[in-house]
Amino acid sequence: MxxxxxxxxxxxxxxxxxxxxxxxxxxxxxxxxxxxxxxxxxxxxxxxxxxxxxxxxxxxxxxxxxxxxxxxxxxxxxxxxxxxxxxxxxxxxxxxxxxxxxxxxxxxxxxxxxxxxxxxxxxxxxxxxxxxxxxxxxxxxxxxxxxxxxxxxxxxxxxxxxxxxxxxxxxxxxxxxTPFTAPPATHDEIEGLYGHLEAVMTETGFFNPAQPGRLLPKLRRLFGRAELERDEVNILRGILASTQQRTGHGRKG
Amino acid sequence: MxxxxxxxxxxxxxxxxxxxxxxxxxxxxxxxxxxxxxxxxxxxxxxxxxxxxxxxxxxxxxxxxxxxxxxxxxxxxxxxxxxxxxxxxxxxxxxxxxxxxxxxxxxxxxxxxxxxxxxxxxxxxxxxxxxxxxxxxxxxxxxxxxxxxxxxxxxxxxxxxxxxxxxxxxxxxxxxxTPFTAPPATHDEIEGLYGHLEAVMTETGFFNPAQPGRLLPKLRRLFGRAELERDEVNILRGILASTQQRTGHGRKG
Structure with missing residues (x-):
């Protein structure tokens, strides 16, 4: 290029x-x-x-x-x-x-x-x-x-x-x-992942929005380092959605 | 000088x-x-x-x-x-x-x-x-x-x-x-995370062990790039455990 x-x-x-x-x-x-x-x-x-x-x-x-x-x-x-x-x-x-x-x-x-x-x-x-x-x-x-x-x-x-x-x-x-064979995730796709993750953690009680602490920044730091690909965001959101279907939250299967 | x-x-x-x-x-x-x-x-x-x-x-x-x-x-x-x-x-x-x-x-x-x-x-x-x-x-x-x-x-x-x-x-x-103040995760801690992730994905039906495809290698590639810290492994396993408690799998709360 x-x-x-x-x-x-x-x-x-x-x-x-x-x-x-x-x-x-x-x-x-x-x-x-x-x-x-x-x-x-x-x-x-x-x-x-x-x-x-x-x-x-x-x-x-x-x-x-x-x-x-x-x-x-x-x-x-x-x-x-x-x-x-x-x-x-x-x-x-x-x-x-x-x-x-x-x-x-x-x-x-x-x-x-x-x-x-x-x-x-x-x-x-x-x-x-x-x-x-x-x-x-x-x-x-x-x-x-x-x-x-x-x-x-x-x-x-x-x-x-x-x-x-x-x-x-x-x-x-x-x-x-070359390590990145797949297209990288865009900013809005990554924000969508964070939103989804936060929703699941809130539903399970792992995350308490009233007492957020440093959990969300720590997750952003982790996934920020990874420089996520689009395909990976889709996989992670797929895992999150599958746990929601089991618990009755989220989109209907 | x-x-x-x-x-x-x-x-x-x-x-x-x-x-x-x-x-x-x-x-x-x-x-x-x-x-x-x-x-x-x-x-x-x-x-x-x-x-x-x-x-x-x-x-x-x-x-x-x-x-x-x-x-x-x-x-x-x-x-x-x-x-x-x-x-x-x-x-x-x-x-x-x-x-x-x-x-x-x-x-x-x-x-x-x-x-x-x-x-x-x-x-x-x-x-x-x-x-x-x-x-x-x-x-x-x-x-x-x-x-x-x-x-x-x-x-x-x-x-x-x-x-x-x-x-x-x-x-x-x-x-x-001040690079990473937290200690990095050890090999066995990271393997523990992969095992836990696979178990949850199998329970929810997202992962089918009979037809594994490339899902597990893709997740290893993602988290391998991130160079996980011990604290981060604990957070991710905490999220996984919280979804299991909701679905009735995993260790008893």
Whole structure:
């Protein structure tokens, strides 16, 4: 697959950005590296002239930006999502370096649409948002001054995407992805599995929604690491449905 | 030599910058990656409040910036200088990639002070300025939109400097991640899970031992990829046991 096509499959998702100027800077950063799919989850102020100014020649990305109210909507259809996080979260996917993680992202892009998910300038991503992603990345910074601007973070990771897309021979990337013979599950399919699992655990009494504890995040962490295929989601949901038929819950057989 | 010391030996030289905001963005970008030595060759407007605003917590780099009237003065004492250029110049040093060139820069930094030289936002470096450098670097960009902001260019190259400086140090992964705090499941614990899963699937009728097909290998492949922890095996077996109690199979509650 051509590097340009792989890059076109990467969406950059900005969750709750506060400053329209940063949205513009992100668009410009993306376009310089050949990325084009910008998605905004409840931006505070958009569209905005300041965004257009900072985007300079990348206003087309702003005009085509998809705006959603939840991260789940922004990720619908994506086969792999990477959370950009300044720190390791409890139960979150293990954080990798930009280089190795963008290589994984590009490998996944051979299978479908993938996403790079950035949090708000001040508070970053919530734990719930991080847990919707299959991997996490931290940009190494000076521990005494780690205040990377949002546009700058988009620039560094878009640059690593371009380096990964053009690095090495295409055959090598295809070798990396051969273990996955079947199509990967999409974000919404995986969320469907989690919903089904939660329903069954609630029915059996294993899970108490009034006292959720850390059970659901732990299961997300486990299955997030596995990078589920569509076929596997279907198998797991088949097992869940079969237990429901026995207990009288769920769809009728 | 410690990575922090090597990074402190790199000066970023901005030649004739037009916009004070870009000087501030460059300072912030440098400081996030552990660089601190900013030099300005005949800046159009400096100091300036816009530079301070964009620098945020990196105003100390602005306060300490050395201002000169020629590039030669800014490079005095440097043992190696890299010109940042969007194109190969006639007679200029061959342009390299950021990764390989920043590795050369860091190697040279073990010998003394080194410099990264950026041109004016619109016209770049003059041929005479490029020829004062021993190497040149081009940041790969989208050929249809190569308009990298000056601050963004400083960010990408400062990031590569940091990556090169720490490349020989403790693996970044170890610095970044607290991998898996929980102990991994042992072989027999995982086999116990597979046995339990098979029993439940057989009880519900989802799995027919007389016609096993590829169901069990597929589940092994899935959970094998996940590299299960002991705690996770216990959770999964707890879910399985809870469905059995409902159906009247399994151990008595």
């Amino acid at each position: 051509k590097p340009e096509v792989l890059l076109s499959r990467i969406s950059v998702v900005l969750c709750r950005p506060s400053h329209p100027g940063n949205i513009g800077a992100a668009a410009r950063a993306m376009k310089t590296m050949g990325l084009s799919d910008l998605r905004l989850v409840t931006p505070k102020q958009f569209p905005d002239p300041e965004a257009d100014t900072r985007a300079t020649g990348a206003v087309d990305l702003l005009a085509n930006a998809k705006i959603t109210t939840t991260l789940a909507d922004a990720l619908a259809g994506s086969v792999f999502a990477v959370a950009v996080s300044a720190r390791q979260r409890d139960l979150g996917p293990a954080v990798g370096t930009p280089r190795e993680t963008m290589a994984r992202l590009l490998a996944a892009a051979t299978q479908g649409t993938v996403a790079l998910v950035f949090g708000n300038e001040t508070v970053g991503l919530s734990n719930e948002e991080v847990l919707q992603c299959q991997a996490a990345v931290t940009i190494p910074t000076n521990p005494d001054f780690s205040s990377l601007n949002l546009g700058a973070a988009v620039q560094v990771l878009s640059y690593e995407c371009r380096m990964a897309a053009f690095a090495g021979a295409a055959p090598l990337r295809e070798q990396l992805t | 410690k990575p922090e010391v090597l990074l402190s030996r790199i000066s970023v030289v901005l030649c004739r910058p037009s916009h004070p905001g870009n000087i501030g963005a460059a300072a912030r970008a440098m400081k996030t990656m552990g660089l601190s030595d900013l030099r300005l060759v005949t800046p159009k407007q400096f100091p300036d409040p816009e530079a301070d605003t964009r620098a945020t917590g990196a105003v100390d780099l602005l306060a300490n910036a050395k201002i000169t009237t020629t590039l030669a003065d800014a490079l005095a004492g440097s043992v190696f200088a890299v010109a940042v250029s969007a194109r190969q110049r006639d007679l200029g040093p061959a342009v390299g990639t950021p990764r390989e060139t920043m590795a050369r820069l860091l190697a040279a930094a073990t010998q003394g002070t080194v410099a990264l030289v950026f041109g004016n936002e619109t016209v770049g470096l003059s041929n005479e300025e490029v020829l004062q450098c021993q190497a040149a670097v081009t940041i790969p960009t989208n050929p249809d939109f190569s308009s990298l902001n000056l601050g963004a260019a400083v960010q990408v190259l400062s990031y590569e400097c940091r990556m090169a400086a720490f490349a020989g140090a403790a693996p970044l992964r170890e610095q970044l991640t």
